[in-house]
Amino acid sequence: MKPLVSVIKIGGNIIENEKELARFLNLFTQLKGPKILVHGGGKKATAMAEKMGIKTTMVQGRRITDKKNLEVAVMTYGGLVNKTIVASLQALKCNAIGLSGADAGIIQAVKRPVEEVDFGFVGDIVYVHTQSLLTFLRSGLVPVFCALSHDGQGQLLNTNADTIASELAIALSKEYTTTLYYCFEKPGVLADIGNDNSVIPHITKETYFGLLKDHAIADGMLPKLENCFYALDHSVHKVCVGNMDMLLPKSTIYTTLTL
Amino acid sequence: MKPLVSVIKIGGNIIENEKELARFLNLFTQLKGPKILVHGGGKKATAMAEKMGIKTTMVQGRRITDKKNLEVAVMTYGGLVNKTIVASLQALKCNAIGLSGADAGIIQAVKRPVEEVDFGFVGDIVYVHTQSLLTFLRSGLVPVFCALSHDGQGQLLNTNADTIASELAIALSKEYTTTLYYCFEKPGVLADIGNDNSVIPHITKETYFGLLKDHAIADGMLPKLENCFYALDHSVHKVCVGNMDMLLPKSTIYTTLTL
Numbered sequence: 363m364k365p366l367v368s369v370i371k372i373g374g375n376i377i378e379n380e381k382e383l384a385r386f387l388n389l390f391t392q393l394k395g396p397k398i399l400v401h402g403g404g405k406k407a408t409a410m411a412e413k414m415g416i417k418t419t420m421v422q423g424r425r426i427t428d429k430k431n432l433e434v435a436v437m438t439y440g441g442l443v444n445k446t447i448v449a450s451l452q453a454l455k456c457n458a459i460g461l462s463g464a465d466a467g468i469i470q471a472v473k474r475p476v477e478e479v480d481f482g483f484v485g486d487i488v489y490v491h492t493q494s495l496l497t498f499l500r501s502g503l504v505p506v507f508c509a510l511s512h513d514g515q516g517q518l519l520n521t522n523a524d525t526i527a528s529e530l531a532i533a534l535s536k537e538y539t540t541t542l543y544y545c546f547e548k549p550g551v552l553a554d555i556g557n558d559n560s561v562i563p564h565i566t567k568e569t570y571f572g573l574l575k576d577h578a579i580a581d582g583m584l585p586k587l588e589n590c591f592y593a594l595d596h597s598v599h600k601v602c603v604g605n606m607d608m609l610l611p612k613s614t615i616y617t618t619l620t621l
Numbered sequence: 622m623k624p625l626v627s628v629i630k631i632g633g634n635i636i637e638n639e640k641e642l643a644r645f646l647n648l649f650t651q652l653k654g655p656k657i658l659v660h661g662g663g664k665k666a667t668a669m670a671e672k673m674g675i676k677t678t679m680v681q682g683r684r685i686t687d688k689k690n691l692e693v694a695v696m697t698y699g700g701l702v703n704k705t706i707v708a709s710l711q712a713l714k715c716n717a718i719g720l721s722g723a724d725a726g727i728i729q730a731v732k733r734p735v736e737e738v739d740f741g742f743v744g745d746i747v748y749v750h751t752q753s754l755l756t757f758l759r760s761g762l763v764p765v766f767c768a769l770s771h772d773g774q775g776q777l778l779n780t781n782a783d784t785i786a787s788e789l790a791i792a793l794s795k796e797y798t799t800t801l802y803y804c805f806e807k808p809g810v811l812a813d814i815g816n817d818n819s820v821i822p823h824i825t826k827e828t829y830f831g832l833l834k835d836h837a838i839a840d841g842m843l844p845k846l847e848n849c850f851y852a853l854d855h856s857v858h859k860v861c862v863g864n865m866d867m868l869l870p871k872s873t874i875y876t877t878l879t880l
Contacts, residue, residue, distance in 0.1 A: 413674070414673055436700050436701050437669075437700040437701045438696065440699075440700040440703075440704045441695050441697070441698075441701065441703075442699075442700065445700075445721050445723055445769065445777055446695070448721070449723040449771045450775045452723055452726050452773060453773060453775035457726060457753075459720075459724045460721070461718075461719075462704050462707070462719070464704060464707045464708040465704075465718045465719050466718045467711050467716060494718070501753065503725055503753060510704065512708045512711060514711060515712050518704055518708050
């Protein structure tokens with residue numbers, strides 16, 4: 363029987379709200395067993411770029427990471443957000459260690475190839491080196507990852523936090539029984555996007571295809587669910603989607619995904 | 622016989638110059654055995670604060686770290702400078718891991734007590750927790766520290782990089798024979814401040830007091846040397862002061878300090 367590990371990804375809605383973040387970090391600290399936190403940066407980087415007079419270019423609704431915007435991302439995600447979370451967790455006696463994907467060479471990526479759009483310094487993950495990560499987990503450390511990877515040639519790369527979480531969970535599944543939590547503002551995958559009481563408690567691959575056929579999944583939710591099933595297809599044991607209350611020991615209102 | 626470890630501190634003159642930094646990182650990578658890099662941020666934080674319209678208050682020639690300036694320090698030192706160095710070292714096959722003093726709870730400090738001057742969020746180191754640091758060194762990782770500590774209550778603190786280097790070296794001296802390198806723009810401690818060819822090759826505590834009596838040490842050098850002898854008094858084996866050439870295998874032009 364493999365030991366358990368939890369990989370929890372939090373989104374901008376938690377990062378941007380001091381009280382929400384404090385509440386989340388308390389819940390996270392109480393979660394038993396080895397665990398990893400992955401955070402995005404939310405709108406903080408955009409706000410920071412504005413303050414510094416750096417323009418953000420959007421193409422097809424997606425942000426382009428030029429050199430200056432990458433610097434802002436490294437400062438904001440890798441610096442301010444990451445170290446603030448680490449210091450807060452340390453105060454809760456959770457032995458956190460803040461990491462980018464470059465640290466200990468853990469998350470190797472390639473700069474996204476330029477096709478129709480040049481997204482700039484955006485990384486697609488090619489490999490997760492687990493050796494140091496396993497050392498950290500086994501020595502009781504709690505890794506806190508920001509959404510940055512590197513290409514092994516000296517270049518840092520902006521990388522989707524959902525993908526970082528799923529790739530870490532996949533890589534750890536050789537040694538651990540892994541649960542991946544996507545923690546966002548909704549209580550789970552909703553049958554009716556306008557109704558928070560319509561959480562679908564359990565989705566399997568079979569029911570997922572049914573939901574797709576019925577167009578019952580909101581657009582924004584689709585890439586997240588694709589990520590979930592990709593993780594499940596690659597040995598992750600279970601994926602949970604919901605708001606931070608799903609970390610409460612007795613919580614039942616969230617969506618569990620299994621194969 | 623204890624194993625050897627090197628703790629190398631680099632200053633702003635290296636951080637601020639891309640070519641100098643690249644050259645230093647090459648030399649650093651070639652240095653054999655377990656090693657730690659400590660970097661300040663130089664003028665990058667001041668420049669960043671200016672860009673963001675944040676004022677820097679100076680009192681008695683020293684910067685006051687208010688909340689906004691601390692944020693800039695965390696972004697610049699803990700984010701941009703630290704992660705850029707880590708990515709560069711990884712490209713050189715040096716398995717670097719970027720750390721603030723909050724990460725793994727390694728460097729605990731207290732906010733400097735307010736006496737004549739309130740320096741703001743500045744930390745005086747009270748304890749170095751070596752457990753995780755030893756794990757990193759023993760597993761072949763190369764820690765890269767920025768000049769930040771934490772108070773264990775959730776507060777990050779700006780901390781002098783020279784002091785971080787000496788306290789790390791002291792803490793490691795229980796398990797290692799430690800050499801502490803202070804790498805700056807001068808080739809060593811100079812007998813004649815205007816003459817780079819006047820490097821004093823060796824200073825002991827005895828000759829140090831002689832130099833002090835003769836007022837032969839420039840003002841800016843005094844706190845650095847005090848730091849050196851403090852480290853030597855607390856079990857650090859040897860301190861070397863000079864420019865980055867002192868890391869060259871055959872280098873002889875730098876100042877070695879021993880008790």
